[in-house]
Amino acid sequence: MMQPKLTSKVRATDREIGEVSKVIVDPLSHEISHIVVSMNGNGERQVPMTFVQAVTDDLVELRAAAGDILELPPFKRDDYVTTHEVEIAHLEDKIHVTPGEVLVPFPELEKSVKRRTFFMNFTHVIGFLIGLPIAFPVLRYLMKPMYSPFDNGWLKIGNVSKIKQDDIGFQFKYKRKVKEAYMPESEIEKNVWVLKVTPAVQEKIYQGKDMEFKDASGKTVWTNKKDFPYVAYSGKCPHLGCGYKWRQHKVLGQVFLCPCHLSIYDASGKVLDGPAPRALDSLPIRVSATGEVEIIDMEFKAGTKSQIRII
Numbered sequence: 299m300m301q302p303k304l305t306s307k308v309r310a311t312d313r314e315i316g317e318v319s320k321v322i323v324d325p326l327s328h329e330i331s332h333i334v335v336s337m338n339g340n341g342e343r344q345v346p347m348t349f350v351q352a353v354t355d356d357l358v359e360l361r362a363a364a365g366d367i368l369e370l371p372p373f374k375r376d377d378y379v380t381t382h383e384v385e386i387a388h389l390e391d392k393i394h395v396t397p398g399e400v401l402v403p404f405p406e407l408e409k410s411v412k413r414r415t416f417f418m419n420f421t422h423v424i425g426f427l428i429g430l431p432i433a434f435p436v437l438r439y440l441m442k443p444m445y446s447p448f449d450n451g452w453l454k455i456g457n458v459s460k461i462k463q464d465d466i467g468f469q470f471k472y473k474r475k476v477k478e479a480y481m482p483e484s485e486i487e488k489n490v491w492v493l494k495v496t497p498a499v500q501e502k503i504y505q506g507k508d509m510e511f512k513d514a515s516g517k518t519v520w521t522n523k524k525d526f527p528y529v530a531y532s533g534k535c536p537h538l539g540c541g542y543k544w545r546q547h548k549v550l551g552q553v554f555l556c557p558c559h560l561s562i563y564d565a566s567g568k569v570l571d572g573p574a575p576r577a578l579d580s581l582p583i584r585v586s587a588t589g590e591v592e593i594i595d596m597e598f599k600a601g602t603k604s605q606i607r608i609i
């Protein structure tokens with residue numbers, strides 16, 4: 299079947315009811331899930347693709363009567379973002395409706411925050427990350443005499459008993475003290491995702507090799523053994539550093555989804571979709587005899603294919 303186009307006329311079984319004003323795309327499957335129909339002055343309705351009988355060049359025919367379509371809930375613009383607001387170019391390439399509004403559902407998990415706040419946070423992140431590559435060498439230069447190598451201390455983040463199921467992402471939050479030259483010491487809140495992994499996922503992560511972590515000087519500070527059943531991923535998306543979440547998807551199953559530009563990762567951290575340039579960043583992890591999970595908090599440069607440690 300052809301894809302519905304913006305401004306195509308929409309006809310119910312009994313009469314013409316309006317035109318396509320937007321299309322809604324499922325960010326995971328890349329399929330159009332709904333069309334939004336502007337109802338000739340009766341507001342907009344969000345019509346599932348299952349209602350669509352046929353699509354021709356400039357007409358969308360529905361298998362329901364005009365009355366049934368009017369009964370559908372009105373379209374709520376706030377539940378969606380356009381693919382321009384968040385750069386999801388790969389979706390627009392797939393969906394042949396340019397120019398105009400291609401929408402994707404506003405991430406479920408972010409719905410509790412207001413749209414404005416969400417985008418304000420987003421801008422903030424971008425500003426920060428654009429600033430970072432310039433600021434970092436300068437800061438490092440200025441601080442040279444007192445610049446110390448990376449902090450490779452272990453941080454306790456919680457007990458392993460909190461993880462109830464294998465291959466399921468569990469988020470641990472922790473605080474880290476930061477001390478910049480000339481600035482008072484402060485604390486920032488951070489998080490990591492920890493999974494107890496089955497051998498199949500373990501194999502995908504390690505591919506038969508232990509994972510080494512290095513100091514600024516290139517010296518190995520820790521090795522995650524390939525048969526150790528726990529993994530920790532840095533809470534920052536390797537694309538541009540947003541926080542991501544563990545979500546259920548009806549086709550892909552359980553995945554990590556980053557709401558900023560919709561990068562998707564599986565339990566092994568592998569990129570399944572979206573603009574992320576590399577897999578999720580694994581961190582050094584160990585578990586004490588009493589089940590205390592400890593990590594070394596490392597950060598890697600966002601947006602690069604290879605992993606470049608910055609903290």
Ligand code: FES
Nearest residue numbers: 535537538556559
């Ligand atoms: S920050 Fe862009 S996809 Fe995560």
